[in-house]
Amino acid sequence: xxxxxxxxxxxxxxxxxxxxxxxxMLVPLVMTLxxxxxxxxxxxGGDLGWVGFDNYVRFVTSSAFWPSVSAxxxxxxxxxxxxxGLGVLLAILLNQPMWGQGIVxxxxxxxxxxxxxxxxxxxxxxxxxxxxxxxxxxxxxFGAAPVEWLxxxxxxxxxxxVSWQWxxxxxxxxxxxxxxxxxxxxxxxxMDGAAPLQRFGYITLPHLGRAITVVVLIxxxxxxxxxxxxxxxxxxSFGTRTLTYLIYQxxxxxxxxxxxxxxxxxxxxxxxxxxIFLMRMVGKNLDK
Amino acid sequence: MGRITLDKVSKSFxxxxxxxxxxxxxxxxxxTVFVGPSGCGKSTLLRLIAGLEDTSGGHIRIDSQDxxxxxxxKRGLAMVFQSYALYPHMSVRKNIAFPMKMAGVxxxxxxxxxxxxxxxxxxxxxxxxxxxQLSGGQRQRxxxxxxxVREPAAxxxxxxxxxxxxxxxxxxxxxxxxxxxxxxTTMIYVTHDQVEAxxxxxxxxxxxxxxxxxxxxxxxLYRAPRNTFxxxxxxxxxxxLIEGPEAAKHGAHTIGVRxxxxxxxxxxxxxxxxxxxxxxxxxxxxxxxxNTGLTDTLTVRALxxxxxxxxxxxxxxxxxxxxxKFDAQGLRIE
Ligand SMILES: Nc1ncnc2c1ncn2[C@@H]1O[C@H](COP(=O)(O)OP(=O)(O)O)[C@@H](O)[C@H]1O
Ligand SMILES: [Mg+2]
Numbered sequence: 326x327x328x329x330x331x332x333x334x335x336x337x338x339x340x341x342x343x344x345x346x347x348x349x350m351l352v353p354l355v356m357t358l359x360x361x362x363x364x365x366x367x368x369x370g371g372d373l374g375w376v377g378f379d380n381y382v383r384f385v386t387s388s389a390f391w392p393s394v395s396a397x398x399x400x401x402x403x404x405x406x407x408x409x410g411l412g413v414l415l416a417i418l419l420n421q422p423m424w425g426q427g428i429v430x431x432x433x434x435x436x437x438x439x440x441x442x443x444x445x446x447x448x449x450x451x452x453x454x455x456x457x458x459x460x461x462x463x464x465x466x467f468g469a470a471p472v473e474w475l476x477x478x479x480x481x482x483x484x485x486x487v488s489w490q491w492x493x494x495x496x497x498x499x500x501x502x503x504x505x506x507x508x509x510x511x512x513x514x515x516m517d518g519a520a521p522l523q524r525f526g527y528i529t530l531p532h533l534g535r536a537i538t539v540v541v542l543i544x545x546x547x548x549x550x551x552x553x554x555x556x557x558x559x560x561x562s563f564g565t566r567t568l569t570y571l572i573y574q575x576x577x578x579x580x581x582x583x584x585x586x587x588x589x590x591x592x593x594x595x596x597x598x599x600x601i602f603l604m605r606m607v608g609k610n611l612d613k
Numbered sequence: 614m615g616r617i618t619l620d621k622v623s624k625s626f627x628x629x630x631x632x633x634x635x636x637x638x639x640x641x642x643x644x645t646v647f648v649g650p651s652g653c654g655k656s657t658l659l660r661l662i663a664g665l666e667d668t669s670g671g672h673i674r675i676d677s678q679d680x681x682x683x684x685x686x687k688r689g690l691a692m693v694f695q696s697y698a699l700y701p702h703m704s705v706r707k708n709i710a711f712p713m714k715m716a717g718v719x720x721x722x723x724x725x726x727x728x729x730x731x732x733x734x735x736x737x738x739x740x741x742x743x744x745x746q747l748s749g750g751q752r753q754r755x756x757x758x759x760x761x762v763r764e765p766a767a768x769x770x771x772x773x774x775x776x777x778x779x780x781x782x783x784x785x786x787x788x789x790x791x792x793x794x795x796x797x798t799t800m801i802y803v804t805h806d807q808v809e810a811x812x813x814x815x816x817x818x819x820x821x822x823x824x825x826x827x828x829x830x831x832x833x834l835y836r837a838p839r840n841t842f843x844x845x846x847x848x849x850x851x852x853x854l855i856e857g858p859e860a861a862k863h864g865a866h867t868i869g870v871r872x873x874x875x876x877x878x879x880x881x882x883x884x885x886x887x888x889x890x891x892x893x894x895x896x897x898x899x900x901x902x903x904n905t906g907l908t909d910t911l912t913v914r915a916l917x918x919x920x921x922x923x924x925x926x927x928x929x930x931x932x933x934x935x936x937x938k939f940d941a942q943g944l945r946i947e
Contacts, residue, residue: 512665513698517712517759518686527711531702 361586368580380587389571394595396480397567401548403484404491405541411488412495412540413533416503417525419496430500437493441553448486449475449558479563486554491547495540502536503529538607545603549596568592614676615689615766615799616641617662622671624657624823631657632823634671639767639801640816644793647803648810648846649820655803658820659769662801663692675766686715691760692769695776697752699744699759706740709758716763723762730758733792750781757792767799774809786812807847811835819843841943844869850899850914852937855907865938865946872899872914874935877921882928886911888921902927 361380364373384390419430436444452459453474461471474482506529514524552569555561561570572592576585617639624632631654639645647655660666662673664685672681680688691712699708706727713723731737734754744752753773760768770789774782790813793800804810810817811831819826819834819842827839831847838844844852852869860868875884877900886905891898898919902911913929921927938946 507696507698509694509696509698510700512685513692513694513759514700514711515665516663516685516690516692517763518715519711523715528700531700534702 357586357589359586360582361590363583365582365586366580367582376583380583381590384575384584384587384591389566392564393566393568393571396565397549397569397595399480400484400487400551400565400567401545403480404487404548405544407484407488408491408495408544409499409537409540411492412499413530413537415492415496416499416533417529419500420503433496434493436489437491437497439490441490441551442557444490445486445554445557448482448489453482475559476563479559479565483554483558483565486558487548487551490554491544494544498536498540499533502533506532538603542603542607545599546596549592549599568595614641615639616676617767617799617801618674618677619662620672620674622658622661622673623669624654624661624666625669630669630823632661635823635825637818637825637828639799641799642797644790644800644802644813644815645818646810646814646816647801647818647820648807649805649826650846651805653820654823655805655820656771657823659692659771659801659803663690663769664688665692689766690769691763691765691767692771693753693756693760693773695772697744697756697776699752699755701744704741704743705736705747705755705758708744708755709740709762712759712763726762726764727758730761733761734758734788749777750785753777753785754788757789761792761796765798767801770800770802772804773802774804775806782809789813808849811847817847819846837945838869838937839945841867841869841939844937844939850912853908853911854939857907859907860938863936863938866941867939867943869937869939870931870935872912874932875911875913876930876932877913877915877919878928878930880928882930884911884929884931886927886929888923888925888927891921891923893918900927902929905929 362375362377364376364379365371366373415433419426419433423429439447450458455461455471455473458471458474460474464471472478510528510532511524514528519527550569551567552573555565555567555570556573559565561567561574566574568588569592572585572588575581575588619635619637621634621636622632623630623634635658647658649655657666661668664680664683668681672679674680675688675690700711703711709727709730710723713726718726727740728737731740734757736751736754736758739747739751739755744755747755756773773789774785777785786809789800789802793813802809802813814831816828817831817834818828821842827834827843829837834843834847838847838852841854845854848871850872852871853875854867854869856867860866884905884907886902889901889903889910891900896917898915898917900913900915900919900921902913903909905911911929913927940946
């Protein structure tokens with residue numbers, strides 16, 4: 326693509342894709358911005374005109390706002406900690422030569438193929454149900470009173486469900502990273518007198534640094550927007566109302582599109598703050 | 614001290630016996646080279662000594678202590694790997710300090726040994742860089758530095774120069790030899806390159822398929838190869854091995870003559886043939902000669918610049934006292 330001719334041809338060829346992508350991204354964004362400055366109540370009068378920053382002020386000052394931000398961060402943080410921690414352990418385990426390795430690997434990865442709605446329903450009804458759930462039976466077997474998971478430990482339950490879904494992803498990425506670790510490095514460390522845990526800390530973990538940042542980055546992007554898991558379990562009650570869920574409630578339950586859009590803009594800002602923070606981290610890790 | 618004794622040491626991977634039972638003694642302070650073609654088990658043998666592989670049988674003694682089941686770190690040996698195996702996320706200084714840190718050497722002593730090693734290996738300016746920012750030769754030196762600071766009983770090298778370009782290889786070869794002369798520590802060096810073996814070794818161990826074919830000093834191996842394998846492996850270019858009636862004349866199944874032991878004569882040579890490729894190195898010329906009726910190609914070294922070209926007839930005389938004789942099993946006949 327060196328000549329003038331081929332360059333302009335290339336631009337022409339790429340134009341449809343670029344225009345489609347731009348439209349895809351820009352139209353909803355611009356509409357969200359537009360609505361966020363309007364009082365727009367579809368079932369109660371429709372478009373009631375411009376209101377400036379009213380929606381923004383109302384969204385932040387509502388008593389639900391800060392709890393929703395903290396719920397979002399707790400869920401994202403919790404899931405990240407669990408998936409990265411267990412992911413590293415599982416990756417190390419799966420990297421050991423063992424019988425039936427292929428099948429075990431597929432089993433470990435399979436939760437990723439289950440749709441979020443389905444997995445949340447399965448967890449809710451089969452495991453966490455206080456009467457018929459497997460956990461309830463287990464608790465009763467040991468003579469304890471069954472826990473009402475989704476009301477008594479609601480955030481933890483959601484974190485558990487979402488972690489179960491994302492653990493395969495983390496494991497997969499970390500497994501490929503661990504497979505690329507030079508065996509001679511571990512052997513050199515062994516000869517240098519490093520015990521197994523020291524080899525893990527000084528050699529394996531730094532080697533995984535890059536993969537861990539990638540996992541954290543990608544998962545954060547998706548976890549900031551989890552919805553189905555909350556929708557089919559707690560419906561946002563018991564302190565599980567995340568920012569996404571709050572916006573959903575404002576738009577669809579309260580039928581206040583303007584207020585919801587303002588919330589959407591806040592969500593974009595929050596996501597960007599986290600993204601910048603993470604990019605810094607990744608950048609530092611990728612430079613090495 | 615670093616005297617290493619292998620007593621009936623063997624190694625199998627599953628059903629495959631890579632090293633059949635083998636005896637070998639490596640004297641303290643010797644520079645011993647394991648040489649042999651790729652896949653003959655050199656690395657495996659070295660890794661057995663290092664403790665990175667478990668023996669399938671036999672005993673390994675280091676300084677008359679049984680080390681067969683001692684973990685690698687406790688054997689007091691340092692290894693330099695083919696891939697250097699530097700820790701990529703640590704600076705050169707931290708790489709070199711790592712074994713001392715693991716051993717709990719005091720900070721001050723660490724610094725002293727690092728500075729000494731860096732000075733000896735010309736690494737002083739690079740101590741704060743990462744391995745990724747160094748050239749191949751520098752990485753090699755860092756790997757050696759990391760081995761030196763441990764003050765081991767013996768150094769183990771596994772083809773340490775095979776990732777370097779030819780010029781650097783010659784330089785590093787000298788540096789390692791000089792290091793050995795200075796430290797006087799036992800070194801075991803694995804290579805498939807017989808030139809490295811010949812130039813560096815006090816003692817060469819020639820391996821084939823896990824068997825020791827011959828052990829001796831470079832010149833012993835050069836002068837009196839015990840069989841046709843060693844004869845063909847040691848020396849560059851390779852010894853000419855001739856079978857058939859010409860060998861029968863000497864009462865042998867096979868005779869061997871090194872290219873440098875065949876003289877090019879004007880006429881009345883014992884052998885003659887036509888010149889194929891001539892490799893002019895300036896100091897020497899190597900002729901590859903066809904149609905001798907002896908072997909497909911006979912290699913001959915002529916001193917200096919000899920002006921024979923492709924297709925010319927050449928007359929040759931092997932030096933009678935330099936002809937090696939081998940029997941039908943390939944063993945040397947004295
Ligand atoms: N971990 C292993 N598992 C099975 N076979 C191996 C293993 N390591 C080496 N081998 C086999 O042992 C033989 C000798 O290997 P190696 O010692 O690496 O040879 P060299 O270093 O002389 O080239 C080879 O045939 C190789 O395939
Ligand atoms: Mg090898």
